[in-house]
Amino acid sequence: MDMTRRQFVKVAGAAGVSALMGEGLAACATRDGYDVVVIGAGVIGCCTARELARYDASVLVVEGGLDVACGATRANSGIVHTGYDPLPGTSKARYNVEGARLFESWQRDLGFTYYKNGALVLAFDDADMATLEELRLRAQANGAPETTVIGRDELRELEPNVSPEAVGALSVPDSGVCDPYGLTIAAAENAADNGVEFLFGSPVTGVEASAEGYRVTTAAGNAYAARAVVNAAGINSDLINNMVSSAKLAIAPKRGEYHLFENTVHAFTRTMFQTPSDKGKGVLVGVAAFGNQFCGPNSVAQESRTDVATTREGLDEVLQKAARTWPDVGAGNVISNFVGLRASNADTGDFVVGQAEDAPGFFNAACIDSPGLASAPAIAQDLASQVAGYLGAGDNRDFNPKRTPAPLLVMMDEDQKAALVAQDAAYGREVCHCCHVSEGELVAQLHRPIPAGCLDALKWRTGATMGPCQGGRCTARIAEIVMRELGEAEPPLQKRFAGSTLVGEDADGQAVRLDLGDGATASEIPAGKGASANSDGAANDAAADEAAAPAGAGEATAPAAGADGGGATASEDDGPFELPRAHWRIPGSRCAGVYSARCTMDLMDALGCLPGENAVVWGDTDLARRCAERLRAAGASVEVVLPQSESLARVDGTPRVEEAVFEASDGTLRAVPCDLLVVSAAMSG
Ligand SMILES: Cc1cc2nc3c(=O)[nH]c(=O)nc-3n(C[C@H](O)[C@H](O)[C@H](O)COP(=O)(O)OP(=O)(O)OC[C@H]3O[C@@H](n4cnc5c(N)ncnc54)[C@H](O)[C@@H]3O)c2cc1C
Helix, strand or coil, rough: CCCCCCCCCCCCCCCCCEECCCCCCCCCCCCCCCEEEEECCCCHHHHHHHHHHHCCCEEECCCCCCCCCHHHHHHCCCEEECCCCCCCHHHHHHHHHHHHHHHHEEEEHHHHCCEEEEEEECCCHHHHHHHHHHHHHHHHCCCCCCCEEHHHHHHHHHCCCCCCCCEEEEEECCCCECCCCHHHHHHHHHHCCCCCCEEEEEEEEEEEECCCEEEECCCCCCHHHEEEEEECCHHHHHHHHHHHHHCCCCCEEEEEEEEEECCCCCCCCEEEECCCCCEECCEEEEEEECCEEEEECCCCCCCCCCCCEEEHHHHHHHHHHHHHHHHCCCCCCCCCEEEEEEEECCCCCCCCCCCCCCCCCCCEEEECCCCCHHHHHHHHHHHHHHHHHHHHHCEECCCCCCCCCCCCCCCCCHHHHHHHHCHHHHHHHHHECCCCEEEEHHHCCCCCCCCCCCHHHHEEEEEEEECCCCCCCHHHHHHHHHHHCCCCCHHHHHCCCCEEECCCEEEEEEEECCCCCHHHHHHHHCCCCCCCCCCCCCHHHHHHCCCCCCCCCCCCCCCCCCCCCCCCCCCCEEEEEEEEHHHHCCCCCEEECEECCCHHHHHHHCCCCCCEEEEEEEEHHHHHHHHHHHHHHCCEEEEEECCEEEEEEEEEECCCEEEEEEEECCCEEEEEECEEEEECCCCCC
16 A cells, blocks of 8 residues: 555645645654644544643644544444443543533534433343442442432333333433544544644554653654653553553453444434443443434453454344343344444453553553543543643643534524525535435535545545445445545545555556446446436536435435335435345445445446456346446456355455355355455345
8 A cells, every 4th residue: 555645635724734644745744743642533532632732732643544533432332421330439430420511511612413312221120120229329429410210110101112021220311422423523623723733544553752752653654752642542552551651551352233223213212221230231222313223232352453343143142132122123224233342441440541650741541441432521631631731831822612513414404504505506416315415515524624534534424325225325426526526536545444445456556447438337327316426527416416406305314225125215216225234134344345236336437447356246136237247347257146045144354345255055154255245135135
């Protein structure tokens, strides 16, 4: 991978801000040395950077991934716990209670999704009821908001879909949900607006004491001098600590798997926990900030700090445990599965926050597992004030705590939408039909204080590709808009991490260009409105212009995919709808290079590239057949596997797909190497 090439984003125009992809650029960071280098741009690193901006100090945030929140912050339950659960006297108890209290004021300043929906902790027998009483007292001891124990009837009244087996619950009315990514990017943007610099695609490989304080070295071999360091490296925070301190830390990673349902599923309004055990808070049924019901996580210890592949066993376990709360739960309406890795402290189970005793100027925010999200604002404030005290930094009198979020149509009423479209017609061109995201919203994210630096950044900032088709119909169009907008950018675009290229690369690391003059044109793509990219962007735009109307007609609800897999269509004029991978319960890594047939063909036309040279097409649809033909015609080797013969048991590869594992009816497994996997089984059921 050529890291000297700028990837996807431009240097931000805002004064004093650089948000860069890839370090090979001559001047990645604007100074020789910084007062503070923050390692990691998760919720802790970004909130801390924002709080550091209140002081008169130069700050650089160094992140390994291509976006903020590349670790646990992107894959968790999103619950703002009130603090009834952590043991009194622990750092978790203190920061959780203080952090949750700060959410409302942070939301007012930064503009991210957060609301109190309340939580119920369910009891299924007398022993559970006794534990709930302990939790009620613990909430008091921790200084958390009041909780009450309620009986069966009240529980049923509050949540009619709860299992009849539940005999009572602890009611936690102040429990909330937030958009963890939204909080993180909001804090990062506000930090950037106040002069903090960000460096992405730059994993830190070394930290050592130096005359100035510390030298922070990245994988590209660049070194950044800092008077102080904040270690917010999530799952790797023990490794970073151990580079400078003899008080060694050890993280024991624990995976948690999830099912995310389409947003027509509404079983509960509150977060539904089960009585906790020594394994943690257990599998819950929750509501994500944008309204989708989800269930998870389980808790499984693993060695790897990077493996976030889902497993058949884990996903089954989660559904089985969720059924105790929600008897009607089923996998039929699942649109996505994911895994989060907890950075659990193997020795004490507690957070490690503050200056390392034997390393002056080196500050930890290490081993931050749950409730790290709820605690983030409090950890950030505390750490920033400790760091400022160490540096002797005064106040930054220019600090502006307010951030103006980019417009999101789903948050607007009809008049607001119409006004926006009148200003800029791109807001009237809907690109993601499932989640009603317009071209204008996507374009805006490419020019924010921290520009979206990869496709997942656009997804998480706008909601595009998050609906029932999971990007099957709009990914190519989005890629086309990015390339048009940034001018100099060219394939391969990245999904989230370096190497997670949207289209495959040849041996020289170049996307394989198609000869579009060979008759392989957009005309072969099934008709679709707006979502189908074509090789003539202007024509496509003109067509969309004609249809210009405010996107997202006032509803956040995406169209339903067929629960039974029986050939659902999103809407009459959106073209064929292929159900996403999660619908077919296909576990494995969440790598780049797994697409629907339509998406594959759209990518060929939109980018003029071969999505992969060694393709496997799992499907029996007309689209699958046409896709296989087009790939072959473009020079790819293609194996077509019929769902009736073999099920798709697993997908492997990181960051791009490397193999598909098929299972025959007699249980025989067969691994097929590939760099492109097409899943197109929607029409056959
Ligand atoms: C399954 C699960 C469910 C959870 N549910 C909740 C919940 O409901 N409520 C709650 O309060 N908390 C919850 N948590 C905990 C919460 O998600 C975490 O505590 C929080 O996200 C930790 O944030 P962080 O910034 O410390 O780590 P991360 O989000 O992991 O961020 C660390 C960042 O550092 C980067 N990085 C790592 N190594 C390096 C390096 N060497 N160089 C440069 N960058 C590096 C990573 O790419 C990443 O972006 C949950 C966690 C999990 C896993």
